[in-house]
Amino acid sequence: MDRIGVRNEALKHSSSPPPLAPPVTCSTSCTETVNGCHEFKISGYSLAKGMGIGKYVASDSFVVGGYTWAIYFYPDGKSVEDNAGYVSVFIALASEGTDVRALFELTLLDQSERQRHKVHSHFLRMLDGGPYTLKYRGSMWGYKRFYKRSLLEGSDYLKDDCLIIKCRVGVVKTNTEGPKTYNIAEPPSNIGQHFGKLLESGKLTDVSFKVDEEVFAAHKVVLAARSPVFKAQLFGPLKDKNTDFIIVEDIEAPAFKVLSLSLYEGFSSAACFVPPGKSVKSTSIDNALFPLQYIFYAQKTVLLHFIYWDSLPDMQELVGLLNSSWASTVMAQHLLAAADRYALERLKLMCEAKLCENVAINNVATTLALAEQHQCEQLRALCLKFIAVPENLRAVIETDGFNYLRESCPSVITELLRYVASSGDHSFVTSGYGKGNLLDSTDGNGRRVKARLY
Known part of the structure; x- marks a missing residue:
């Protein structure tokens, strides 16, 4: 037998290798x-x-x-x-x-x-x-x-x-968890960073907004994609005559008046935000900076920042040396009004949530007026519930914000009366407490009258 035959014969009679063990899988159930x-x-x-x-x-x-x-x-x-x-x-x-x-x-x-x-x-x-x-x-x-x-x-x-x-x-x-066959970390979306850097670069801009002496450049297509109001203003059949240069003017509306009121109420003039070129003494509630202007004057043009980055800038940096809690509340009020104006629903909800967290005696009346005027139902309900607490109501009716609420939103006052009455403890309401008596009102001839509990 030749060598090849011997080798083949030896292989034929040799023991075959043991079969491979089947793969073992595992999982863990955690209760x-x-x-x-x-x-x-x-x-x-x-x-x-x-x-x-x-x-x-x-x-x-x-x-x-x-x-x-x-x-x-x-x-x-x-x-x-x-x-x-x-x-x-x-x-x-x-x-x-x-x-x-x-x-x-x-x-x-x-x-x-x-x-x-x-x-x-x-x-x-x-x-x-x-x-x-x-x-x-x-x-x-x-x-x-x-x-x-x-x-x-x-x-x-x-x-x-x-x-x-x-x-x-x-x-x-x-x-129950099983073994992972991969370990690939999914990065978060960075589309906001890309658009944010586009805004910061100033390149390819085709529209500018002027607020007093400040000019802010942006991109029409980005604004239109993010806001249906901007889309109509820039591309709709009723678009502005000059869509390349838009002047932002004062807007005389109740929503903005209440925000100006909340900006000044309860704080010294030195703590208030003052527009560039204006002194503290020359700034009053009537000629104060209105919300959209306030937003554009903010350090990082908050509205444009959100439209591009889909997030808000650092609030501490934004409010600077102002009282952080008060200033962030005022900023949220301003942003909510602007978000509603430009139909930025996500920003509006973010601001509504922020205001819900910061409801307090010195801001609840103006916040309730804002919620009423901008259809923020959860914020509105929270403010009503807060004010209806007897010890809170006694303090709230002493604020200028409550006087404004009573004058600008009488239907809310009526609802508040019913809310307090239904709580089963409204004796404090009829006590004539303080200068802002909840039940005081005026008739069509300007005479003082008493409202009823229904």
């Missing part, structure tokens, strides 16, 4: 809770008591784990059977959902220095039965016999006729 807390303060317990078995007072809704929840307090018990001598407390699923699994904890806070709170916790015994499942909207978890009423009324849980119930919710979430 955890998304936790959140809400404190429910119940003032006027003695008045709520006696409302009837099965009747309740409810907290404002709050969101945990993507679901909306509410706390229900039954001062006379939830049902007749065996708990009429107890107060009942329940947490309810207030949004749509099926088979929502969650853990709960209800705590009655001890308002003394001892802080011996009464805790009913599902978290501490979750191994016994697992999370509780709420089948549908309106499902509840809680205690019919939460606390004996006779003991509650003589305890430190009740202070100044007030109870505080703290609720903790842990919504169960399960996520």
